[in-house]
Amino acid sequence: MTPFAEKLNSPLTKQQIKVLQINLGRKCNLACTHCHVEASPKRTEELSPEICEQIIQLIRRFPQIETVDLTGGAPEMNYGFRPIVEAAREQNKEVIVRSNLTVYFEPNFKDIPEYCAKHKTRIVASLPCYLEDNVDKQRGAGVYNDSIQALQWLNQLGYGHDPNLILDLVYNPPVPITEEQFTLPPQQEKLEKDYQVYLQEHFGIQFNNLFTITNLPIGRIKDFLHRYQLHQSYLKFLEDNYNPATVSNVMCRDELSVDYLGNIYDCDFNQMENVPAKTAEGENITVQKLLEFDNLDVIKTIQTRPYCYGCTAGSGSSCGGALLS
Template sequence: MVQTVITPFSHKIGSPLTKNEITVLQINLGKRCNQACIHCHVEAGPNRTEELSAEVCNQLIELIHRFDSIQTVDLTGGAPEMNYGFKPLVEASRAAGKQVIVRSNLTIFFEPGFAELPAYFAENKLQVVASLPCYLSSNVDKMRGNGVYDRSIQGIKLLNDVGYASDPQLILNLVYNPSLPTSRNQFYLPPPQEKLEADYKTYLDEHYGIKFNQLLTLTNLPIGRTKLYLQRQQLHQPYLQFLEDNFNPETVPHLMCRNELSIDYLGNIYDCDFNQMEGIPAKTADGETLTVAKLLSAGSLDVITKVQTAAFCYGCTAGCGSSCGGALVD
């Protein structure tokens, strides 16, 4: 079999991918989660124990208070709510006037000790981003586990009950991603975000009486469990080629890695969450890797000039583009 040759991403765009002013901190609090989704790029689950330490949590709080350029603190995991530091970081960020995003799986509300989360989210005006990879139950349960769809629907109802999607200050966004392929003729990019959002809203309102603000469409990036799945199916290289074939240069100026720092539970710095999971650290112009402690010592967030890139970057630049905020272009 002829090995597919993927064009290096930096060659495709013709120049290094440069960093802009840092306005977003995305913090992965750890790998503890009450679910083990087959597409999870973090490879999180109930048996994982890695999580934020008190030392790194305190450093992050200092970082959040020190730098006015930070507009958004984006908390992820695992289930971020299960990992150490979730509430301290929420409250420090809100006290500093930052927008806070929590990437919730919705089913955490039904675990012992977490029933108060919807009220806590509303009290702190957290923007909730929640995975619902399809509006049909069979597709969701196939990707995320039996019964997850029904619990997710109940979770959205709990959020609606405390004002989400009706109060303009309480934003609930859902996330769609395609099903994982079983053959080369099943490689898909997300459909147009606006039309799919309308379909979601109609179906979920008519069948369950639930509401949300926006649908964010994400491409499946070949990392984590998705990468392992594709490799088992002998589809990893063909899928990378599919992503490269659908490269859209108009997405490049809008890539999320350009204005964010991704921070892991050990305090290491990456350009994005995907680089974090693939172990590709951010670097200064001198080739030095970074930690939260080093940023505090430097007195600046803007010490990275060039984003580290890899073949999976084609996942963020294929078609309409893909980011933690959904499609990048119309």
């Protein structure tokens, strides 16, 4: 393979930071086959009160942060979820909650839909297909039906039709177990219409946007690929579909990714592969150091790896879906 950095005409550089994406921890009520975080009900890692307070300081200090993006695990289940939501909304920042939807039916979390509506958080919900069989194969038996009920619940609260309550869905392809199954997501706009028609006709569900996301060979997907001796050939498939037009739009350019220990990464994928972001002097960065620097824009060059081809293949892929229409 060609190293990703060699594909570029110049080093991949940061722009001004606008997005703070925070992984609150690995606790989740599901253990999905496509989870690059390898979250599950057995995981216990989560944010500490000390790191939570540092993150809140960061949110309050830097007006340039426009979006606070909360992930997990199930972010709603991990420490710091509510304090960070409330601190960010107090600063009039957009808050994204990346939800698996089924967490709403777990004990102690049944008030989450109303809480999110009260604070006008944007919900980005995983629904890797609009058909039941495909969803349950990826995410577990019964997940589809719970997800449908959760979406109907959110619609009743105003999500999907109130302009202040945005509800987005996320599609990702099935995890391949043969080379013939290697695929990039379909054209996002067309698939969005298919989702809209099916979910409206069958369940009366409305949502705002569909995001299509490429499977990156990280976490459980990487384990599956290794199990079937497909890891290298899948990386080559992504390289073969590299599209240089996507590079200027990749999400890592204006984003910082924060883990539950307070370490900083260029993106969530680098976080899961333990590839820390670095200053121009080669120093690893933490939330505490950003507070000491009094500066979010201390990263010049983004750390790249072969899986970066996943974000730049075809129409591109990011936490906000395709990079090109």
